Amino acid sequence: MEDVKKRIEELTKILNQANYEYYNLDNPSITDQEYDKYLRELINLEEKYPDYADPNSPTKRVGGEAIDKFNKVRHAIPMISLSNVFNEEEIRDFDKRIRNAGFKPEYVCELKIDGLSVSLHYEHGKLKFAATRGDGVVGEDITHNVKTIKTVPLDLGKDIDIEVRGEIYMNKATLEKLNREREAKGEVKLQNVRNAAAGSIRQLDPKVAAKRHLDTWIYHLPNPLDYGITTHFEALNYMKELGFKVNPASKLVGDINGILAYIREYTEKRNTLPYEIDGIVIKVNDIRMQQELGSTVKYPRWATAYKFPAEEVLTKLIDIKFTVGRTGQVTPNAVLEPVLVMGSTIRRATLHNEDYCRSLDLRIGDVVSIKKAGDVIPEVVEAKPERRVGTERPFEMISTCPICGSSLVKKGNVDYFCVNDNCPKKNIESLIHFASRNAMNIDGLGDEIIEDFYNEGFIRSIPDFYHLKDHREDIIELEGYGNKKVSNLLLAIEESKNNSVERLIFGLGISGIGSKNAKLLASTYKDIHSLSNATYEELIEIKDIGDVLARNIVNFFANPSNIELINTLEDLGVNMKYLGAEVKENENFTDKKFVITGTISFMSRDEIKSLIESYGGKCIDSVSKRVDVVIVGDAPGSKYTKAIELGIVIWNENKFKEIVDSL
Numbered sequence: 232m233e234d235v236k237k238r239i240e241e242l243t244k245i246l247n248q249a250n251y252e253y254y255n256l257d258n259p260s261i262t263d264q265e266y267d268k269y270l271r272e273l274i275n276l277e278e279k280y281p282d283y284a285d286p287n288s289p290t291k292r293v294g295g296e297a298i299d300k301f302n303k304v305r306h307a308i309p310m311i312s313l314s315n316v317f318n319e320e321e322i323r324d325f326d327k328r329i330r331n332a333g334f335k336p337e338y339v340c341e342l343k344i345d346g347l348s349v350s351l352h353y354e355h356g357k358l359k360f361a362a363t364r365g366d367g368v369v370g371e372d373i374t375h376n377v378k379t380i381k382t383v384p385l386d387l388g389k390d391i392d393i394e395v396r397g398e399i400y401m402n403k404a405t406l407e408k409l410n411r412e413r414e415a416k417g418e419v420k421l422q423n424v425r426n427a428a429a430g431s432i433r434q435l436d437p438k439v440a441a442k443r444h445l446d447t448w449i450y451h452l453p454n455p456l457d458y459g460i461t462t463h464f465e466a467l468n469y470m471k472e473l474g475f476k477v478n479p480a481s482k483l484v485g486d487i488n489g490i491l492a493y494i495r496e497y498t499e500k501r502n503t504l505p506y507e508i509d510g511i512v513i514k515v516n517d518i519r520m521q522q523e524l525g526s527t528v529k530y531p532r533w534a535t536a537y538k539f540p541a542e543e544v545l546t547k548l549i550d551i552k553f554t555v556g557r558t559g560q561v562t563p564n565a566v567l568e569p570v571l572v573m574g575s576t577i578r579r580a581t582l583h584n585e586d587y588c589r590s591l592d593l594r595i596g597d598v599v600s601i602k603k604a605g606d607v608i609p610e611v612v613e614a615k616p617e618r619r620v621g622t623e624r625p626f627e628m629i630s631t632c633p634i635c636g637s638s639l640v641k642k643g644n645v646d647y648f649c650v651n652d653n654c655p656k657k658n659i660e661s662l663i664h665f666a667s668r669n670a671m672n673i674d675g676l677g678d679e680i681i682e683d684f685y686n687e688g689f690i691r692s693i694p695d696f697y698h699l700k701d702h703r704e705d706i707i708e709l710e711g712y713g714n715k716k717v718s719n720l721l722l723a724i725e726e727s728k729n730n731s732v733e734r735l736i737f738g739l740g741i742s743g744i745g746s747k748n749a750k751l752l753a754s755t756y757k758d759i760h761s762l763s764n765a766t767y768e769e770l771i772e773i774k775d776i777g778d779v780l781a782r783n784i785v786n787f788f789a790n791p792s793n794i795e796l797i798n799t800l801e802d803l804g805v806n807m808k809y810l811g812a813e814v815k816e817n818e819n820f821t822d823k824k825f826v827i828t829g830t831i832s833f834m835s836r837d838e839i840k841s842l843i844e845s846y847g848g849k850c851i852d853s854v855s856k857r858v859d860v861v862i863v864g865d866a867p868g869s870k871y872t873k874a875i876e877l878g879i880v881i882w883n884e885n886k887f888k889e890i891v892d893s894l
Contacts, residue, residue, distance in 0.1 A: 235276060249269075303369050306369070316537050317540075323830075337485055338485075339481060339513075342478055344400050344448050344506060347428050351394065353394070360372055376434060400428050401446070402506050423507070432445065461518050462517055463518065464516055488865055510537050510539050515533040544570055544600070547596070548596065549595070550565075553633045554633075556657075559649040559651075563583075565579060565582050565593075595623060599611050672727065676724075703717060728804045730806060732759050733749040742783040744784070751775060752776075753811070755773060759808075760797075765784065770784055816846065817847075822847060824848070824857060825858070827839055828863055830865045831887065865884070
């Protein structure tokens with residue numbers, strides 16, 4: 232019997248080593264035929280002598296007995312998730328916060344695997360249990376399924392107690408093969424690799440998980456100092472030495488420029504990888520620095536995840552609702568089954584206008600594809616007619632205002648308007664716009680509060696903002712409005728009187744005039760009364776004020792009620808003059824459009840923008856033929872490449888400094 236026990240131990244060791252070499256190192260030392268021979272021998276011996284079978288035997292890779300339910304597991308060290316960043320500016324802000332705290336960090340960049348988080352616990356080198364993240368504090372015991380994953384070591388061959396964390400995932404090719412098999416059987420296809428991995432790992436029968444050929448990358452050691460490890464990069468190498476599969480793409484970088492270069496590299500390589508990634512994880516390398524930075528309630532301050540721009544996702548169009556804007560324009564909006572796009576849950580999306588809905592042949596009940604336009608505003612891209620089941624309802628444009636019931640009027644070719652000046656929703660939206668951040672910036676007056684005050688009769692017109700103090704006692708009696716909150720709100724309203732006049736111009740809601748054009752008009756005419764007397768011929772001469780905007784401005788000030796409103800606000804103490812810096816002229820900047828990419832060592836991005844605007848230039852975000860100059864610093868992004876392709880003038884840091892020094 233001793234010989235049997237010894238042979239079982241020997242075969243177990245051979246097969247565990249073979250699994251590690253094949254799945255983790257891609258360098259097998261025995262053939263498939265030899266592996267199969269040893270595995271069959273071990274299975275036969277364990278069946279005859281079950282008392283000698285190792286609980287972590289490699290035979291368990293094919294799945295053991297099914298379980299009745301998932302038991303709960305409490306994490307000794309919480310598995311908190313990471314905050315997300317979506318662009319270069321937010322990555323720089325992350326780095327700036329750490330440096331402002333007095334640190335000079337190195338970073339480790341890692342691929343963000345699209346899968347399911349897992350915690351693996353070993354006692355005396357043997358796998359004791361595996362658990363999901365769950366809510367970060369309590370997860371579920373998934374040991375029976377994790378044992379089927381051949382890249383998870385069942386025995387580390389070392390007497391050590393350790394917990395490691397990583398990601399369970401499914402390769403793209405595995406999902407494709409699995410879906411071909413399911414389609415042939417008439418089964419529903421699995422939607423994506425993440426859902427496939429998560430669904431596989433949550434099977435009660437481990438034989439199902441075993442057939443799914445799941446894989447792992449291990450990327451986190453929760454308590455590295457206990458093992459004498461002082462950096463995250465050392466921890467990755469240590470876990471690799473123990474036999475875990477650690478992603479070779481992980482890289483130690485010295486600064487923010489290294490992070491951005493890594494992101495550019497894997498943005499390009501993303502589609503060539505055999506597995507899905509949805510971003511890049513950025514971690515401070517020094518463990519003691521991590522500890523000093525600490526965590527918020529939800530996220531560590533020493534790490535974040537850059538998420539790639541959203542790809543289109545599918546969801547269901549539940550309904551189409553119509554909203555009324557401050558100009559009276561009526562817009563159809565999609566009500567969607569909640570879906571995650573670029574880190575946020577989307578429930579609604581704009582449908583723009585009637586023509587847009589008809590061009591897409593939208594029907595309520597359709598499966599639709601959505602994305603974030605410019606990675607910000609949710610937008611419906613197309614319907615999926617092949618997914619229709621016959622119960623969908625075609626889009627119908629309404630003919631009356633959904634708020635006041637007035638007949639809608641079509642202006643131009645596509646847009647419908649409620650022309651009732653007393654439409655409550657139209658008035659509320661105008662008031663919300665007046666108080667908004669880019670307009671009068673009245674802190675504490677959010678959308679819901681303005682709607683509450685409108686319904687209470689406190690604010691029905693713009694001048695009523697400045698009479699709100701007369702309702703102080705009435706407001707304090709409302710639920711949620713204490714004395715301090717009301718005092719702060721009234722102070723913010725009073726302070727808004729001192730704004731430079733461009734905020735008022737924007738807040739008045741002149742059709743087509745945004746915050747930038749409002750500043751342009753204010754700096755040109757110096758006060759609102761001069762602007763009100765401007766002629767169409769004068770306005771059309773101003774760069775960026777075309778025919779339509781010039782007519783809108785003239786028509787706005789030709790309305791006696793608008794002049795009366797301005798005079799009333801002036802009597803209430805609202806400033807009517809431009810308080811900004813005078814715009815100087817310079818041939819390098821005046822009337823030119825600029826894009827900034829990369830890091831300029833001697834000026835921050837905000838300082839560069841202020842300088843350009845002070846000389847009558849304009850900074851925009853994207854490179855196109857309309858751009859005059861691209862300012863290129865260290866570690867520029869794809870904007871630099873596009874500028875070269877379009878033949879746009881490029882100023883490197885030396886050229887830009889030379890121009891700045893000459894001012």
